[in-house]
Amino acid sequence: MYCQKHQCPCCTKCWRESHNACRDIVELDDVIQNAKTSNALCDIEEALAEVAENMQNIRQHQQDTLSTLKEKRKEIESEIKMIRIKINNHLDNLQEDFMKQLYAVEDKENSKYYQLEREEKEVEECQRNIINIKQHATDLQMFLSMKQIEEEVSSKDKFLRSLCQDGDLKQHSIVYEINETIQNIMSDINSFGEVNIEAKPCNIVLSTKKTKQAQIMVPIVQSRSVENILLKIDKTISTQGDFTPGCCFLPDGRLVFTYSKEGTIKVFNLEGSKDFEMEIPCGAFDIEYISDNKILAVTSGESDKQCITIVDLERKAIKKKISLSSDNYGIVLKDNALIYSAYKKVYERSILLCLRNYNQSLR
Numbered sequence: 001m002y003c004q005k006h007q008c009p010c011c012t013k014c015w016r017e018s019h020n021a022c023r024d025i026v027e028l029d030d031v032i033q034n035a036k037t038s039n040a041l042c043d044i045e046e047a048l049a050e051v052a053e054n055m056q057n058i059r060q061h062q063q064d065t066l067s068t069l070k071e072k073r074k075e076i077e078s079e080i081k082m083i084r085i086k087i088n089n090h091l092d093n094l095q096e097d098f099m100k101q102l103y104a105v106e107d108k109e110n111s112k113y114y115q116l117e118r119e120e121k122e123v124e125e126c127q128r129n130i131i132n133i134k135q136h137a138t139d140l141q142m143f144l145s146m147k148q149i150e151e152e153v154s155s156k157d158k159f160l161r162s163l164c165q166d167g168d169l170k171q172h173s174i175v176y177e178i179n180e181t182i183q184n185i186m187s188d189i190n191s192f193g194e195v196n197i198e199a200k201p202c203n204i205v206l207s208t209k210k211t212k213q214a215q216i217m218v219p220i221v222q223s224r225s226v227e228n229i230l231l232k233i234d235k236t237i238s239t240q241g242d243f244t245p246g247c248c249f250l251p252d253g254r255l256v257f258t259y260s261k262e263g264t265i266k267v268f269n270l271e272g273s274k275d276f277e278m279e280i281p282c283g284a285f286d287i288e289y290i291s292d293n294k295i296l297a298v299t300s301g302e303s304d305k306q307c308i309t310i311v312d313l314e315r316k317a318i319k320k321k322i323s324l325s326s327d328n329y330g331i332v333l334k335d336n337a338l339i340y341s342a343y344k345k346v347y348e349r350s351i352l353l354c355l356r357n358y359n360q361s362l363r
Helices: 012-017 039-136 139-166 209-213 351-362
Strands: 247-249 255-259 264-268 274-279 287-290 295-299 307-312 317-323 328-334 337-342 345-350
Touching: 012 328, 039 139, 247 287, 255 287, 287 328, 295 328, 307 328
Parallel strands: none
Antiparallel strands: 247 255, 255 264, 264 274, 287 295, 295 307, 307 317, 328 337, 337 345
16 A cells, blocks of 8 residues: 555555555555656656766865865974974074073183182292292392282282172072073963864855756555445455454464454464464453564453453463453554553553563563
């Protein structure tokens, strides 16, 4: 079957559960006639080619964008390297100037020391001269030498006094005060810069002419009245029993029937032969298949044991009995809930609540 309202195929189960209110249900064979040669297929092929062309244009655009990004990345990388070289050179120059200042202070102190050392040697020389004069010189020589030595002693004394008065004898030490800007360079400078993405409008124009035309045009099939539907027998299955009020299809094509008088359900395969049967102690009136859990829900009908029996198809065993307060007959699954008819009333039971204890018992 095919639902023209929702434009989708549907099986008998889907028809009952999801398309029960739809009126434009037609035969699928009427819809799919000449599908391979239809104009819709040609439009789809042209639209697909158009989409492929648009995709190729977009891919080329992205490839060009990647090339531009790569070139810009190389340019920025070179610029950062040049900045790094300039920073290194500047720091090297600052370090060189600073080291010159350090050595200048040390050289100044060294020059004072060497000068004092020379003066000390000259004083020692004068002392030796006096000893020699006293031992070997005449009185005249002694007199003349004393005047010269006296002048030298006075000169050395003035030199020493000048050292004390000028403060050159103070004990000097080097104190290093680092530039705070350099000291905080690692904490204040966290990055070379900020990377931003500049977005520009895309100049690609997508072609949509064929795409808009490529809507799948499903032929509108005139819905036929019930009076005009011609039925034909496709297959006859011997139900092998009396009074079968309930029936349902399984996804694999098998059929399940309820036998109210016998209190059983029987499953028949595609060939019409019986696959297996099960006794339902509470009674069997109507039946519904729940595909999510692969189980059957069987109503008890008019019975002393008023309940819905849950049957595990894979294990071929009864897994749960849902007790009710009245007889129950027809049953259907809709929106994950079981809706069943009782005496002059219709009830609804959530599948989740019905199976909660059952699922917990399987853990």
